[in-house]
Amino acid sequence: MPTLALALAALLSARATPTPCHRGETAVLVRVSDHALELCQDGRSVARHKVALGSGGIGKRQQGDGKTPLGLYPLGAPRPSASFGTFVPVGYPTAQQHRLGFTGNSVGIHGPPRGVGGALTTTIDWTAGCIAVGTDAEIAAISAWIRDRRVRTVRIE
Numbered sequence: 001m002p003t004l005a006l007a008l009a010a011l012l013s014a015r016a017t018p019t020p021c022h023r024g025e026t027a028v029l030v031r032v033s034d035h036a037l038e039l040c041q042d043g044r045s046v047a048r049h050k051v052a053l054g055s056g057g058i059g060k061r062q063q064g065d066g067k068t069p070l071g072l073y074p075l076g077a078p079r080p081s082a083s084f085g086t087f088v089p090v091g092y093p094t095a096q097q098h099r100l101g102f103t104g105n106s107v108g109i110h111g112p113p114r115g116v117g118g119a120l121t122t123t124i125d126w127t128a129g130c131i132a133v134g135t136d137a138e139i140a141a142i143s144a145w146i147r148d149r150r151v152r153t154v155r156i157e
Helices: 002-016 095-099 136-149
Strands: 027-031 036-041 044-052 071-074 079-081 085-089 108-110 131-133 153-156
Touching (some): 036 136, 044 136, 085 136, 108 136, 131 136
Parallel strands (some): 027 153
Antiparallel strands (some): 036 044, 044 131, 071 153, 079 085, 085 108
């Protein structure tokens, strides 16, 4: 009987594990504390990728600070990039942030620098404020997922 009770407790705790995705959400989610990018589809995480963030930390407010912004942003269409293979524009700063004096541009989700790739590219935070995955295959899969589902937002928290 104790074994049945333990099995039931394990099942209930597994079901209680919260998803990082909001109910019904289809979006890209970047969890800065975990250095993870999650693809959320209908409120479920369908993929997770390790990421590197800005070398200056988080909470971007001005161009050149090396920080990754926090908040909800529109996503642009994935496009080729000479520096990173593929680049997905993030709509930072929002109109409201711009009115508050936030500056900057060219924030995005991208692959590793040309000629570099693998685990080392997500071991340290090295970007100028972007979100970088470790391989070309990862950014290709993320880009295809964004295009196929017409995902329009990224939540960075």
